[in-house]
Amino acid sequence: MGTALVTGAASGMGQATAKMYLDRGWQVLGLDVADDLGLEDRRLTAIQADIRDGAAVRQALAEHTPATGIDAVANIAGVYPPTTIETYTDELFRRIFDVNVLGLLNVTRAALDHMSPGSAIVNFASVDAFTVSPGQLLYGASKAAVVMLTKELALELAPRRIRVNGIAPGWVDTPGNAATGRMTQAAQSIPLGRVAAPAEIAEWVWILTGSGTAGFVDGETVVISGADVMR
Numbered sequence: 001m002g003t004a005l006v007t008g009a010a011s012g013m014g015q016a017t018a019k020m021y022l023d024r025g026w027q028v029l030g031l032d033v034a035d036d037l038g039l040e041d042r043r044l045t046a047i048q049a050d051i052r053d054g055a056a057v058r059q060a061l062a063e064h065t066p067a068t069g070i071d072a073v074a075n076i077a078g079v080y081p082p083t084t085i086e087t088y089t090d091e092l093f094r095r096i097f098d099v100n101v102l103g104l105l106n107v108t109r110a111a112l113d114h115m116s117p118g119s120a121i122v123n124f125a126s127v128d129a130f131t132v133s134p135g136q137l138l139y140g141a142s143k144a145a146v147v148m149l150t151k152e153l154a155l156e157l158a159p160r161r162i163r164v165n166g167i168a169p170g171w172v173d174t175p176g177n178a179a180t181g182r183m184t185q186a187a188q189s190i191p192l193g194r195v196a197a198p199a200e201i202a203e204w205v206w207i208l209t210g211s212g213t214a215g216f217v218d219g220e221t222v223v224i225s226g227a228d229v230m231r
């Protein structure tokens with residue numbers, strides 16, 4: 001049993017991951033820019049913060065982290081507005097890279113103040129980091145950055161015995177994804193014939209951080225896509 005910091009905990013895979021840790025008896029620091037995580041548990045501490053603001057994240061963790069520290073970090077908060085070479089703007093560029101890349105770094109650095117040998121980090125990338133997705137010019141690039149940061153951080157933190165891995169989901173049934181209106185059609189082209197449930201992706205966060213079985217897996221990003229993307 002330990003303490004997990006989960007970002008994006010108010011929705012989709014972040015919420016499913018927070019619930020997964022709670023169900024297994026862990027303490028959870030659920031961080032989101034949204035004020036309501038939609039979860040209630042006496043072992044859950046809700047932290048409202050924007051991960052783009054490194055100082056705010058650091059202060060919030062200093063305030064809320066238990067003395068026993070953080071055993072797992074799940075960097076799940078992310079945004080995926082469509083962009084093309086015709087439609088991108090400075091503002092969209094900043095939003096996508098500031099949340100998906102800088103935000104992940106901010107959370108990781110702040111959490112490291114509270115992490116000890118044996119703890120682990122999981123970064124959410126996407127299959128779009130590996131294959132081209134139409135209309136996701138900047139999102140795919142931001143997630144490719146997450147894959148590389150995962151490798152660099154694994155190397156940097158290995159001497160501290162902190163492992164860093166990634167998860168690259170394909171289509172997952174989340175509120176953010178449902179809002180794109182493309183999910184039903186997408187399911188038809190996935191070899192396993194369906195999109196993933198958030199809980200089965202959360203299970204992989206557990207495998208990589210809490211299960212005790214992945215102690216020699218480090219710097220890797222696991223693709224979970226129902227054979228939609230293979231590498």
Ligand SMILES: NC(=O)c1ccc[n+]([C@@H]2O[C@H](COP(=O)([O-])OP(=O)(O)OC[C@H]3O[C@@H](n4cnc5c(N)ncnc54)[C@H](O)[C@@H]3O)[C@@H](O)[C@H]2O)c1
Nearest residue numbers: 008010011012013033050051077078126171172174176177
């Ligand atoms: N849904 C999919 O099919 C899919 C596929 C591949 C990768 N991903 C990635 O998985 C992660 C989770 O996706 P999801 O569909 O569950 O997300 P979602 O859109 O359902 O939820 C994302 C959460 O992140 C929070 N968030 C956004 N910006 C934030 C910020 N600046 N600071 C703090 N919190 C912020 C939102 O408030 C929201 O609660 C994302 O990184 C996404 O890019 C999703």
